[in-house]
Amino acid sequence: MKNILLEDTIVAIITPPGEGGIAALRIAGNDARSILSKHFKPQQKNRGVKPFLMRFGFFVDDSKNVIDEIMTVYMPAGKSYTGCEQVEIFCHGGRQVVRLIQDTIIGSGARMAEPGEFTKLAFLAGKIDLTKAESVAEIISANTSSSFETAREHLLGAYSEHIGMLREQLIDILAEIEASIDYPEEEIDPKDQEKLISDFDDLLGKISELKKSYKGGRIINEGFKIAIGGRPNAGKSSLFNLLLRQQRALVTPKAGTTRDYLSEWIDIDGFKVNIIDTAGLRKAGGTIEKEGQKSAKSILKSADLVLWLVDISSKGYKKQIETDLQDITNNHILKLYNKIDKSASSPEHPDTDTILISCKTEKGISQLKKEISARINATIPDLTAGVVVTSARHKQKFSNAEKMIKAARDKCLEKESPELPAFDLREALKELDEITGKVYNEDILGRIFAKFCIGK
Ligand SMILES: Nc1nc2c(ncn2[C@@H]2O[C@H](COP(=O)(O)OP(=O)(O)OP(=O)(O)O)[C@@H](O)[C@H]2O)c(=O)[nH]1
Numbered sequence: 165m166k167n168i169l170l171e172d173t174i175v176a177i178i179t180p181p182g183e184g185g186i187a188a189l190r191i192a193g194n195d196a197r198s199i200l201s202k203h204f205k206p207q208q209k210n211r212g213v214k215p216f217l218m219r220f221g222f223f224v225d226d227s228k229n230v231i232d233e234i235m236t237v238y239m240p241a242g243k244s245y246t247g248c249e250q251v252e253i254f255c256h257g258g259r260q261v262v263r264l265i266q267d268t269i270i271g272s273g274a275r276m277a278e279p280g281e282f283t284k285l286a287f288l289a290g291k292i293d294l295t296k297a298e299s300v301a302e303i304i305s306a307n308t309s310s311s312f313e314t315a316r317e318h319l320l321g322a323y324s325e326h327i328g329m330l331r332e333q334l335i336d337i338l339a340e341i342e343a344s345i346d347y348p349e350e351e352i353d354p355k356d357q358e359k360l361i362s363d364f365d366d367l368l369g370k371i372s373e374l375k376k377s378y379k380g381g382r383i384i385n386e387g388f389k390i391a392i393g394g395r396p397n398a399g400k401s402s403l404f405n406l407l408l409r410q411q412r413a414l415v416t417p418k419a420g421t422t423r424d425y426l427s428e429w430i431d432i433d434g435f436k437v438n439i440i441d442t443a444g445l446r447k448a449g450g451t452i453e454k455e456g457q458k459s460a461k462s463i464l465k466s467a468d469l470v471l472w473l474v475d476i477s478s479k480g481y482k483k484q485i486e487t488d489l490q491d492i493t494n495n496h497i498l499k500l501y502n503k504i505d506k507s508a509s510s511p512e513h514p515d516t517d518t519i520l521i522s523c524k525t526e527k528g529i530s531q532l533k534k535e536i537s538a539r540i541n542a543t544i545p546d547l548t549a550g551v552v553v554t555s556a557r558h559k560q561k562f563s564n565a566e567k568m569i570k571a572a573r574d575k576c577l578e579k580e581s582p583e584l585p586a587f588d589l590r591e592a593l594k595e596l597d598e599i600t601g602k603v604y605n606e607d608i609l610g611r612i613f614a615k616f617c618i619g620k
Pocket residue numbers: 394395396397398399400401402403414415416417418419420421422423442443444445502503504505506521522523524525
């Protein structure tokens with residue numbers, strides 16, 4: 165383990181804000197133990213401080229007034245999460261109690277920890293790599309079974325092991341190429357050349373698989389975005405409420421009811437789904453409605469699935485669909501013919517991308533839900549099959565590495581001087597190492613840990 169220098173001693177509340185049975189605070193740094201002994205009055209005085217042993221007693225302020233009954237544990241440097249000397253305090257979970265304890269600790273020389281600083285210390289101490297540090301944030305925010313599964317795989321190290329394997333493969337290729345640098349006059353055996361190119365292709369194939377997994381990985385983490393669009397009065401808000409199973413949006417017979425968009429989260433098959441109800445699109449409408457339509461258009465464009473609602477009781481709806489959809493730049497559109505309860509006969513031969521529904525009688529809604537599930541599942545990778553990339557940062561690094569490896573492969577094919585592909589491969593290696601944090605800089609760390617909150 166690297167010996168990292170944390171000059172300050174830091175403190176933070178590590179449980180969520182608000183009232184609870186118990187709250188916890190963490191102190192890390194060289195003064196952690198001495199600050200604790202100043203403010204902790206153990207019930208059994210002659211026991212002494214033993215690492216990892218829970219002790220019961222009282223937290224007292226500078227004037228020896230008892231603030232709360234607490235349990236506390238001490239972890240020596242090198243044996244804690246942060247790698248620093250560390251103390252954890254478990255007190256009653258009241259807002260004022262934790263505030264007083266934290267203020268007292270700060271008064272005794274500690275400073276407030278920065279967002280993600282505990283985990284950053286763990287990384288700098290070499291206890292976890294960057295992918296694991298990032299997965300701490302993932303597992304904390306995971307609120308569906310799928311996001312939890314991927315976060316757990318990342319936390320347990322399957323992901324960094326996989327990257328380690330790619331790294332080894334890359335280094336093997338690099339070693340082979342570098343070996344030929346020393347013997348420039350020797351002709352490369354065609355068999356060796358063939359083997360080299362097939363090694364390149366194998367590695368590139370694996371990186372391409374990882375890149376492909378990102379689309380689903382992003383959806384697992386950020387949610388599958390469904391936007392409901394259509395003309396005013398088509399029944400968008402009615403459908404939104406039906407899918408949420410609550411009267412969330414206003415529904416009125418007046419066209420132009422929804423102006424601002426409404427966004428809610430639901431869970432479908434263990435996946436996080438973001439449903440957005442938008443303002444109806446039409447040529448007329450006042451200033452407010454027009455603004456709503458502008459935001460509706462951009463939401464419809466970026467959605468993973470658009471549910472395009474059509475009121476089939478309105479005249480000329482078929483013609484309208486054609487012209488309306490020309491304006492929507494999205495390849496994932498499911499047309500919903502709504503209000504079928506109003507028309508005497510069902511419309512004939514709607515295409516495969518169309519479902520007939522009624523928000524009033526709920527006819528067709530379960531078929532719609534099945535179709536939504538199928539579409540989500542089609543974009544999500546098989547979670548049991550392998551490693552899933554969930555971070556945009558990693559996806560970028562894999563893309564950069566891929567570009568460099570492809571360039572190196574081309575240079576080998578064209579039998580260019582081996583220094584050139586070797587250089588590209590070393591650049592690719594750097595990209596992979598920036599994923600796991602073997603190579604890092606303050607800029608990378610800053611961006612990663614800024615996403616954490618204080619206490620993580
Ligand atoms: N008969 C019938 N009426 C429906 C159905 N779905 C919605 N409506 C009615 O159609 C009217 C408009 O519904 P909304 O859900 O507000 O429509 P919207 O698309 O959100 O409208 P805007 O927000 O104005 O764009 C309301 O009076 C609903 O009760 C349906 O399936 N059948």
